[in-house]
Amino acid sequence: MTRLIVVRLLFGALTLWAVSLVVFAATQALPGDAAQMILGRDATPERVEALRDQLDLHEPVAVQYLNWLQGIVQGDLGTSYSNRTEVTEVLSGPVLSSLTLMGLAALAATPVALLVGAVSALRRDRAFDHASSMGTLVVASIPEFVVGILLILLLGPGGLGWFPSVYSREGGPDQWVLPVLTLAFAVAPPIVRMMRATMIEVLESEYVQQARLKGVDERAVLWRHAAPNAIGPVAQVVALQLAWLAGGVVAVEFLFNFPGVGKILMDAIENRDVPLVQAVVLLIAGIYILVNLIADVIGLAANPKVRVANR
Amino acid sequence: MSAPVNAGVEPVTVVPRGRGAGLFRTAWGFGRTKVGAALTGLIVLIAVVGPFVAPYTPTEFVARPFETGVDGTLFGGDNRGRDVLTRFLWGGWTLLLLAGASAAIGVAAGTVVGVVAGYRRGWLDDVLMRVGDVLLAFPQLIAALLVMSIVGPKVWLIVAVIAVSHMPRVARVIREATRKVVEQDYVKAAEAVGLPRWRIMAVEILPNVTSPLLVELGLRLTYSIGVVAVLGFLGMGLQPPTADWGLMINENRQGMAVQPWAVALPVAAIAVLTIGANLITDGLSRAAIGIDRGVEK
Amino acid sequence: MSSLSEGPRPTLLSAPSRRSLLKASAAGAVVAPVLAACGGDSGSGGSGGGEPQRGGRLRVGVAGGGVNDTLDAHDPTDNVDIARNFALYAGLLRYAADGAIENNLAESVEPNEDATEWTVVLKEGLTFHDDSPVTADSVVFSLRRILDPDNPLRGAGDMDGVDADGLEALDGRTVLIRCTEPTVTLPEALAEYYNCVVPEGYDPADPVGCGPFRSVEFVAGEYSLFERHEGYHEEGLPYADELEIVDFPEDDARVNALNSGSVDLITQVPHAQVAVIEGNPDLAVMESETGMWLPFTMRVDQAPFDDVRVRQAFRLIVDRQEMIDQALAGYGQVGNDMYARMDPSYPDDFEQREQDIAEARRLLAEAGHGDGLEVELVTSDISAGVVAAAEVFQEQAREAGVTVELRRVNPSDYWNEEEGFPYAFGQDFWSARNYITQAAQGSVVGAPYNETMWGENEEWLGHLEEARRTADPDERNELIRRAQRVEYEEGGYIVWGFVNLLDGHSTAVHGLEPAVSGHPLGSYAFHRAWLEQ
């Protein structure tokens, strides 16, 4: 099992490296001279030259990449063009807010989703089941920013006016409601469906039937026999949803003007702020890969066939 | 080992396109599929017929920006004072076209990769899948944004990026399906006979992964619609003054409070469209599972 | 997000920001008839509202701001810096709301007959925030700091003629400014907020000035807090005890803050939000007509615009009122292909150009484009309404058989040679300033942003050069008008209109009146604003 995990980890690292390569190559294609960008229009040629040396822009691309990579490894993501400060500094705040946002969304969505999923599995083919399956289907299909806008139209200033539709520095906690809600809606459906599917599969399985035929009472059947086998895939899908969030926040943050990585990314793209774009994309990809990895590991760990070496 | 339920039924003389049609028939059996078809049809109708029935041209000015209640306009003016209804009627087909194209290309490419990887196994499989992993490491939207920010928003690019981001996802599914099929002996039978690999893939394997294929197509179409819309919404899709639903939402967000229509209409359309597409997909997948049970014993 | 909003965007790269402000700076000099501020806004926002009351904290939301915010008196980079500059510092002269130049710290500013020497006399009893007196030496120090050849600051550009070494403090209150050439534009320069007076040995880290407010707290990119400068030279001013300036890069956020009452004033209300604000009984919008213009720029040295008939045709294609209505949502005034609207030389008598498609077609046909013409218009969200104007023009041009391809360039790249600036057919935005200064910035050969290459025109150049050497106002204006006539007929600008500024404020705020300068909140007149307690 540990071997499997190590292998997974290695692949994760490999992927991340490949991603860094892609990102670097991509951003190299951007027009504009870094030094010029940083110093701005009215910088004297001398200073530009000096900076170019300092940024070793004269070096061949390969070297530049290596330096860049080295920098990243050492946690130095370079200097943002737009506001000439350390990228790490620029990002620290937004990353925190984004993580908080994602965390809240996950916290809001997961328990409800699991409950709904389990109930519809137990009430299979009854009204509740149909309702929930329809509901999840509908919600799942709508792009998250559309969900967001619908929420705004409904609960925002234009509608019932319960919650503000844009985030601002001096706004109260109520401005978190709509973004969190939107993301929660985006995250929940797959969890519900997976929970339902696995529960049904497990409950239909021969070993649960056998447990029943053994005369084990229902609670034990559910908790001792069904649950352990259902936990794996569900946990996995939950993790995957979190991974999705890493990319999903962008549109939502943009919509609610929420000061997180997503918005930073949009601004960075707007301003052709290469180092920032690189950093954010890498960051998001990194989180994405990491969480996927965790999902894998959970999947493995939950499976005794893997957990316990075969004889 | 159980004999199939329909053992010994009278030979159905003509079964067009093997199971494919069967799949559709079964899918149609579910009420939700019908609903989905109706919803999708409605939006497609709007998108296709819209431009011909639009009262104005999408770029002419009929009102002050965000002005409502202007006579001659049903929903007032947008951020430039162009007729919201007209732009709504015009804004659909671009979305459908881009989404359709990217989904089709992505699924086609993904299928090829998936079948090849799943059948040939070995290093080829590994390479293809590793590359896929790298692509998968970019959330779809992020990948699109990255490329857009570099090359700038171009129509072909939008299609390409979305298609590429679909490819590995489709490939994975098809690969799994292919592997199941490859396990089956009729593939080995064909190998024993020495049928060329490509023909085995084309004749023996491909027809047996149509069910997951159709489901993927539906799924990817739904996603494509979403991504195209989001790109437009983020201003990274089609550029003004094009009338495009995603872009409309972006352009008119500012005035949501004064002129909700300019946002509500396209938002509603996108929502209905995606829901419809997803309903159909769901029907298909249910049908597919039902059917394939026969195949996989 | 800013680039999409209709409000002016915070300029993030230093390149354009420097420039835009350089341009947005000087409002026109001595002004023609005062432009009335429209609507009841000036009522609620204006000097009405009974006796001014003292006290309270004035909370202001200003568009823009970033980690590069500075309090340096002579080197502000961004809207919020300008706002703070108006609060902290004061100059020898200043622009009145109507655009006229009036004395501020100076009691008098007098030129000699050929405008090569200017004598400045300070008012009595002026003090800085640290209660130290404002002296002639302070003035000399300030001007030298600005003109420092090793590190020339913003104002240096306006004072080419001034000889830094020739500056001389004749006595405690009198300064003699010697110029190397006739410098008729010196008052404009001295009226600029960024040419303000600071104490000797000034250090931006300790921002001491003699403006209405003194600095208490400052967090770059977030907010800054000020308290009344008791020693302010205008008797009884300012009214507010405290002033808080909050950075708001996001339009929605800014408007929300006003709506939710977390600020009393905001600058630059997006057109789309005006209705929202006016819908709120406790809020009002103050609309200020300005000399800010958003021209289309045609390069007279590049096809097809090297043919004067094409330029004229394009000028005739524009339906100016529609431009105002669609691009500025009606918040603007029609232009007549001539800038420097506040300049006494402004040619109101030139006949107003109207849309004339037939004539345009004829001219185009003559120029050999009878069977239609295709041009690329480079646009960018460099200022509210610019992109909109491009789209409207595209629509209007269609009628004249001209197909306009829009190329949308990222704002931060717009003035980038790599993007192709100056473009054959592009756009721009300029703030009000008088004709000569404007020409120096945008038209003459070698001007920093010569986007029409118009400066080559000898006839025009002749008149202009002469005018710059002429001290007598009337003669000078006559010369300028000749130059203007030439440019009006053959120039490369399409000046379709002037922008109105929209500021939002709580109805509890009084004392503000619209200013033509192009700076919001009546040129950030914090010293005159007062809160209804």
Add this chain to the structure above:
Amino acid sequence: MTRDAGREADSGGGRDTGAAVLSVEGLTVIGRPSDVEIISGVSITVARGTILGLVGESGSGKTTLGLSLLAHCKRATEISAGRVEVAGKDLASLSERGVRELRGRAVAYIPQSPASALNPALRLRTQLREALHDASLSAADAQARVREVLGEVALPDDDGFLARYPHQLSGGQQQRVAIAMAFVGRPDVIVLDEPTTGLDVTTQAHVLETIRRMTRDYGTAGVYISHDMAVVADLADEIAVMYRGEVVERGRTDRVLADPRHSYTRRLLTAVPLLRTTGHEEGGEPEGEPLLRVAGLDAGYGRTRVLDGIDVSVHRGECVALLGESGSGKTTLSRSVAGLHRQYTGEVVFDGSPLAAGSYRRTAEQRRRVQYVFQNPYEALNPRRRVRDQILGPYRHLVGRPRDPGAVVAEALERAALSASYADRYPEQLSGGERQRVCIARAVATRPDLLICDEITSALDVSVQAEIVKLLRGLQDEGMALLFVTHNIALVSNIAQRVAVLHRGVIVEQGPVGRVMSAPEHEYTRALIADTPDFELSFAGAPERLGMAAQDRPVTGA
């Protein structure tokens, strides 16, 4: 154990006739919503200490009956009539709770595939302990009881074993655990649903022996559900034959075997291949150059070695059986010959010329002359293609464009004893037997000289199996050589001329069937013969040998 031991146990079971502890009367189970009767009007009784063999082919409803004895109905089925009485309790009268009490104590169930019936996430201890309901027992006693039962089913009873997960056991062990789990609660009735399918004969023999002993020792009434008449005949005291949801015949085992009354029973019995240890005509070593000669063949997957120094040869028109249990490597061998398995060394000579490893490196002609029929007809046909195309595909590729495709197909089908009308069908429209015939048709269409049959009957019901075997005989008579791969020694004894016994990748014995059957040299072969359940058919018209008799019987079933 030996067959004689089996007999003893039989009669032993017969002697003791306790009270009927299980009685079913007119039980009818219908499927919802179609209301189709899955089983109708079934009545059986079983006495303590005896075993009732419930025989039937797939789809006969025997499993449904078995489950209904535990008051359990599969999704969308329900009991519509009749009563089930276990240990004096009428199941219908019981509450859900009552049923739970009943299960595991009064009546226990042993599933068909323990692999899927044991919870993969739980350790054996947990699963065994919860089967032991008696709450009064202390933890220690419970532990002791569990160990006791494990001992009885001949499994290790140490903690290490108890701490294992199901996937850590072999198939046989899993089945024993399942049995232990059923008996641990000392039930009055025990339902065994094909508990030995998928086990090799030796393991099967042991499991059966265990079951027999346990039922006797515990005085438990056993209901043994199976499709394998031989096993049932060997094990049960009474036999109930199910056909299309009804019990068509019931009686004491010896009676049913001696004098089957229902035609279906008779057919079933005659279809079962009987192990023939005598009466083979003396086929000595055939002379001349063999059609296929495998010499010194070693094969494996990656690093693991599966076959070791195999020497086999098949002569023209001869049927050579490759006998071995699952994992013996017989399939690997056959596939190596067919060119489907490339990882081997050693020589494979076909008609004088060596066959390259891997079908793609062989000439079309070679591929044409060696054809392969797969074990599972449900996987061997492309569900998306009509029978016609399935047959023509290889033909076109190997022989070329036929002038009259229809004729080719028709002939192939006819040789596989199918009417030409089948050409237009899709596989899903065929029964298992028909599918296998189509597979054979596809193989013979190209008129091969060697036909490799890999367990081609194991996935089919016995009656169908008999017909397939008959078909093969016919082909052989037409001069086709067969390499018949199977685990079923009885079948071998009836079809092959020569047999090679494969054990753990090595051929332990090889020779004419007569000799090997009558005088097995290797003890493995002897064990096989001993462990294979068997019985005598004494009724009138009972074939004394399957093959011959098969020919004068009309084709039935499918």
